Amino acid sequence: MPIKVNNVSYAYQVGTPYEKLALRDVVLTINDNSVVGLFGITSSGKTTLLQVMAGLIVPQKGQVLVDDVKLIAKGKRRKFTNIGLVFQFPETQFVLDRVYDEIAYGLTYQNLDKFIIKERVEKSLGLVGLSFSTYKDRNIRTLSSGEKRRVAIATILALDTKYILLDEPTAGLDYLGRLDLERLIADLKANDKTVVLVSHNLNYLLNICDEIYIIADGTIDSIITNKSSLMDLEALYMANYILPAYLETVFKLRARGYDISLNNKEAVLEGIAKVFRGDNYA
C-alpha cells in the first residue's frame, strides 16, 4: 500500500502579492520498499512536496493517501503516524544535550514503555552506524557535524515508521558522510522501509534510487528508473542538468558522432582515445 499523491497543488501566501505556486497538479506513487529520489533545482517544489507527503502541510487542491488513509477526510486533516520526515539540517532542531534523551524525546509522546524506548534508541543508533554504549551518554554539542547529522536521523528512525522521508540529507556532509548515508539507505531498504529523498545532486540519486522524479516548476517533469533508456538520460543532459561525469562523457561523445551505448565500455574508451588522438569522427 504505497504513498499516493493525487493531483496536488499548493501555493504559499494565497491571495497576496507574495503568492507563489509551489506545486501544480502533482501526481505520483511511491511504491513500498523502494528508494525514490525527488530531484530538481532550488525552488522547484521538492521540499513542499515532501512536507505534503508527510501530511505536515495541507494542499489547497488534491489528496494524499498513505496506506489508503486520506490526509483530508470530511474536511479535517489527519495525522500520518507511519511517516517520518528528516528536515534539512536536522541538527538545528536538537532540544536536549544527551544523545539518548534527544533520540528518546519524540518517543515519550507515544507513551511507550521505557524498555521499548531503550530498544528503539539502541536500534536507531545502530542503523546510523553509532555504537549505543559509546554514544548514548555523549553530549550532542561535543559531536562532529557528521555525528550530529546521524543522531538527528536516528531521532526519526527511532519512531520506527514505515516511510522515511529525507530532505537534502547530503547537505553539509563530506564524501565519507555521503557514503555512510548511502549505506544507511540501503540498510533501511533491506529492513523493509521505503525511503524518499530530496536532492539537487542527480549523481548521488542515480547511485541509490530505484526511481527518480524530476521536478520542475512545481510539477513532475519526467521519471528516471532502472529501465530508463540512454535517450531519457540524454534528454536531461540536453536540458542542462548536471549528470555524473561518465554519463556526460558518453553524451559528449555521442554528440561528436560516436555510436555509443552506456553498457559498451570499450566503445566509450575507444571514443575517448580517438578524441585525444585527434582522429576523425567515426
Add this chain to the structure above:
Amino acid sequence: MHRGIRVGQYIPSDSILHNLEARTKIIASIFMLVFIIVASFPYKLLALSLPVIFLLKISQVRFFIYLEALRPFALIILLTVILQVLLVKGTPCYSLGIITITWEGLILAAAISIRLVLLLVVIRILTATTTPQQLMAALEKLLKPFTYIGLPVQELVMIMTISIRFIPLFIEEASRLSLAQQARGIDYGSGSIKQRIRAISSLLIPLLRVAFNRASDIAIAMETRCYNGGLGRTYLHNLAMTKTDYVFLAVLLFIGVFVLA
C-alpha cells in the same frame, strides 16, 4: 503558524499611500491615533471611522489582510467587551439570574471595541503601505533632534531595524521548526499540560539557539563591513517630502480637527 500573510507585513502596491513619504505616514498615523483616542462615542468616533475606511480603500490592500491583522487581537477585544457588558453598573436592559446587562455597559463595550479596531486598522495601514526600511529611515529623521540631548538615535534605530528585519525570518524559522518537531513525533495539540509545556520547549530552545547564532553572525558581518556607529553615516535613498505629502497631512489634520471640534 499560518502560512498566509504575516502580521505587520508590507504589501507592495502603487497606491497614493504607498507613494507618500514614510515620515508623512508616521505623522498622519500619530494624528489619527490621537483623534481616535480622544473622540467621544458615538458620533465623533463613528465620524472618524469614515476617513479610516477611506484610507483603507485607497491603500489598495485587500480587505482580508486587515481582518488578518485583527485576528490575534480578537480574543482581547472579545474579553474587553464581555467584561464591560457584565461589570458596568447602570440602567438594566436585560437580566438573567445574577447577570445584569446595562445600557451603559453595552455603550462602553461598543466604544472600546470600535476604538480598538480603528487603532489597529490605522497601524496596519501604516505597516502595509510602508516598508520596514522606510519606516526606520523616517523614524531616524524624526528623532534626529534628540541627538542634541545625547540620545544615540542612530544606534537605537539600527537595533530596531535589525529586530524588524528579522521578525519575519524568525516566524519562518519557528514555523519550520514546528513542522520538523511534529515530524519527529512531538505533539503540540494534545497530551497533558506537562507534555504540552515540554512540546513548546522543543520549539523555544532551538529557536533561541538560532537567534543567538544569528545575532553573533550579524555582529561579525557588521564589523567586517567596518560598522562603527552612526557618526557621519550617509544614506542611499534620501527622504524628501513633496507637495502631496504636505497636502495629505493638512487635509487629514483638518478633517480630524473638524470632527473633534
